[in-house]
Amino acid sequence: MHDVQQSEECVPTEGRRERKLREAKAATQRAGLELCLEHGYGAVTVEMIADRAGISPRTFYNYFSSREAALLGDGKPRPDEAMIATFIERDDVSDVEAFAVMMAEAWAKSEPDKALFRLRRRVIDSAPELAAVNIGRIAEDRADYAAIVARRLAARYPDLTDAERELEGTLTVAIAMGAIQAVAKEWMRGDDDQTGPLKALVHDLFPRVRRLTQAAPAS
Amino acid sequence: MHDVQQSEECVPTEGRRERKLREAKAATQRAGLELCLEHGYGAVTVEMIADRAGISPRTFYNYFSSREAALLGDGKPRPDEAMIATFIERDDVSDVEAFAVMMAEAWAKSEPDKALFRLRRRVIDSAPELAAVNIGRIAEDRADYAAIVARRLAARYPDLTDAERELEGTLTVAIAMGAIQAVAKEWMRGDDDQTGPLKALVHDLFPRVRRLTQAAPAS
DNA sequence: GTGCAAACTTGCAGATCGTGTAAAAATGCA
DNA sequence: TGCATTTTTACACGATCTGCAAGTTTGCAC
Numbered sequence: 001m002h003d004v005q006q007s008e009e010c011v012p013t014e015g016r017r018e019r020k021l022r023e024a025k026a027a028t029q030r031a032g033l034e035l036c037l038e039h040g041y042g043a044v045t046v047e048m049i050a051d052r053a054g055i056s057p058r059t060f061y062n063y064f065s066s067r068e069a070a071l072l073g074d075g076k077p078r079p080d081e082a083m084i085a086t087f088i089e090r091d092d093v094s095d096v097e098a099f100a101v102m103m104a105e106a107w108a109k110s111e112p113d114k115a116l117f118r119l120r121r122r123v124i125d126s127a128p129e130l131a132a133v134n135i136g137r138i139a140e141d142r143a144d145y146a147a148i149v150a151r152r153l154a155a156r157y158p159d160l161t162d163a164e165r166e167l168e169g170t171l172t173v174a175i176a177m178g179a180i181q182a183v184a185k186e187w188m189r190g191d192d193d194q195t196g197p198l199k200a201l202v203h204d205l206f207p208r209v210r211r212l213t214q215a216a217p218a219s
Numbered sequence: 220m221h222d223v224q225q226s227e228e229c230v231p232t233e234g235r236r237e238r239k240l241r242e243a244k245a246a247t248q249r250a251g252l253e254l255c256l257e258h259g260y261g262a263v264t265v266e267m268i269a270d271r272a273g274i275s276p277r278t279f280y281n282y283f284s285s286r287e288a289a290l291l292g293d294g295k296p297r298p299d300e301a302m303i304a305t306f307i308e309r310d311d312v313s314d315v316e317a318f319a320v321m322m323a324e325a326w327a328k329s330e331p332d333k334a335l336f337r338l339r340r341r342v343i344d345s346a347p348e349l350a351a352v353n354i355g356r357i358a359e360d361r362a363d364y365a366a367i368v369a370r371r372l373a374a375r376y377p378d379l380t381d382a383e384r385e386l387e388g389t390l391t392v393a394i395a396m397g398a399i400q401a402v403a404k405e406w407m408r409g410d411d412d413q414t415g416p417l418k419a420l421v422h423d424l425f426p427r428v429r430r431l432t433q434a435a436p437a438s
Numbered sequence: 439g440t441g442c443a444a445a446c447t448t449g450c451a452g453a454t455c456g457t458g459t460a461a462a463a464a465t466g467c468a
Numbered sequence: 469t470g471c472a473t474t475t476t477t478a479c480a481c482g483a484t485c486t487g488c489a490a491g492t493t494t495g496c497a498c
Contacts, residue, residue, distance in 0.1 A: 017465070017474085045454065056477050061456065095431045128359060136355030140347060170401040171424065172431050178393020182386060205390065206432065212314045212391050213428050236445080236494065264483065275448050280485060 025063050026113060028053040032070050033119045041071075041127035068133050071123065076141055077106040079148070088152040095156070097206050099149055100176035104198045107180070121188045138177065145173045179205050244282050245332060247272040251289050252338045260290075260346035287352050290342065295360055296325040298367070307371040314375070316425050318368055319395035323417045326399070340407045357396065364392045398424050 031052040035044045046067050050057045064070040079087070079102050087102040111117045124131050146169035153165050153172075160168070183201040233241075250271040254263045265286050269276045283289040298306070298321050306321040330336045343350050365388035372384050372391075379387070402420040 015466090021475090046456090047454085057455095058457095058478075059476055062476075065456090067455075092434070094434045097432070097434070132355035132359045134355075135358040136351035136353075139354040140351045167401060167405070167424075168427055168431060171398060171427060174397020174401055175394050175428070175432065178397050179390060182389040182393055186386070205386075206434075208387055208390060209394070209432050210429075212387060213316070213394065213425065213432060215311070215313045215316070234495085239494095240446085265485090266483085276484095277449070277486095278447055281447075284485090286484070 024053070024055065026116065028055065028060065028063055029070055029073070029116060030119065032067075033116070033123050036071065036123045036127065036130075037119075041123065041130050068130070068137070071130065072120065072134050072137060073111065075110055076138065077103060077110045078141075079103070079106040084148055084151070087148070088155055091156075093203075094206065095149070095152060096172050096175045096179070096209070097202065098152070099145075099172055100179050100202050101199055103145070103176060104180055104202055108198065118188060121184070125185065135181070142170070142173050142177075145177075146170045149173055175209070179209065243272070243274065245335065247274065247279065247282055248289055248292070248335060249338065251286075252335070252342050255290065255342045255346065255349075256338075260342065260349050287349070287356070290349065291339065291353050291356060292330065294329055295357065296322060296329040297360075298322070298325040303367055303370070306367070307374055310375075312422075313425065314368070314371060315391050315394045315398070315428070316421065317371070318364075318391055319398050319421050320418055322364070322395060323399055323421055327417060337407055340403070344404065354400070361389070361392050361396070364396075365389045368392055394428070398428065 028049060032044065032049040035048055035052060039048075046057050046060055049067075049070065050060045053060070055063075060070070064074055083102050083106060087098050090098050093101070124134055146166065148169075149172045150165045150169040153160060153168055157165075179202060183198070183205055187198045187201055247268060251263065251268040254267055254271065258267075265276050265279055268286075268289065269279045272279075274282075279289070283293055302321050302325060306317050309317050312320070343353055365385065367388075368391045369384045369388040372379060372387055376384075398421060402417070402424055406417050406420055
């Protein structure tokens, strides 16, 4: 009943079949992104993408739930329990920064294919409508993220009411996501490994955040 | 050649025609929102909305550029020059708070019909997909907003480079929009005039913003 | 009122998106 | 090789949204 014969890698379950499927999906994404760079996002149809990827339009929808999902990626960043535990406990940085750093790591981890990642970034930057869809998709998970932050807040500020925790969780997520978005463009300029630079960029950003939220700094 | 016979109101140009059109649009929006509350966002088609509004589906698309635009409102908040000037000069609050307050006012001003406003809020809260679209739509204008903030930053921090101004403008907008979004739900609970309470809510929020971005506040 | 010109509404055809369904093809395995 | 399972594909369909060419209403001058 249970898997045997797994002497190969640490990845538990990936046979010929799974690998082919994964590669076909990646090829489809690449095809879609390339077409966007060539003709512009608005001029790219599912039929064109399927054509270039060598699959039927119907199969395209077996792979991805929508045209946008193929371009932006179906999966969204989801920190695992270990990352969450670290986030909840660390106290060397502010709540917002701690969350921003965790999300930056989760984001990088959720997309192992860096070339695809960069390609996607370029397309998003060149298509404002697509950028809007992207932000909307990410925003769908804000409630979940806020719940994670609420766990940290509950541990650190026991006096907060439930309503306050919810509000501050939402607020923390909004600020952190905004900060990540603000440096995302800069981040993609880096040529080497991306996790390091992003963490550093986020960290460098926070003195600015504090200044911008501090009352009457000038004069 | 120029308008005469304008003894009525201060609104300069609105004849029978304009008024009828405006009312038909508002009726269409109301019809769409009501249907969403009755049957759920996903089950509402353009045909249903047009039916209830007493117009043809084709006319629906003459009024609104998309189904979402009808539900969420075609127009987006756009502060006028006077508001911008005030925003740039005021120094009793932080950059982010000043911008958040201006946007809150512009938002309230962009939608004079408060009943419609509340109705829309209820629908958005009840339909996560629609909320995502809404956030995406608002995000489309972030670049414009960031440019406005950059004008204030240029006046207050002359030493910033262009790149820094752009980054901090983007960041300010992201934080402020997040803050507004975080209190939007609370805001709609108020029964009376909305501008006052929103400004107050935003103001009350900022001590929390500072605490959440301050490093290691607890032990 | 009458008639005209402009603006508005409508129906229709068409392109595209996205889904259900069932047949066809590929795949894994004994 | 043959069979069972999965995957791909074709087809039909409802929905969104757009151009276009009517038809209808409106404002206005006479």
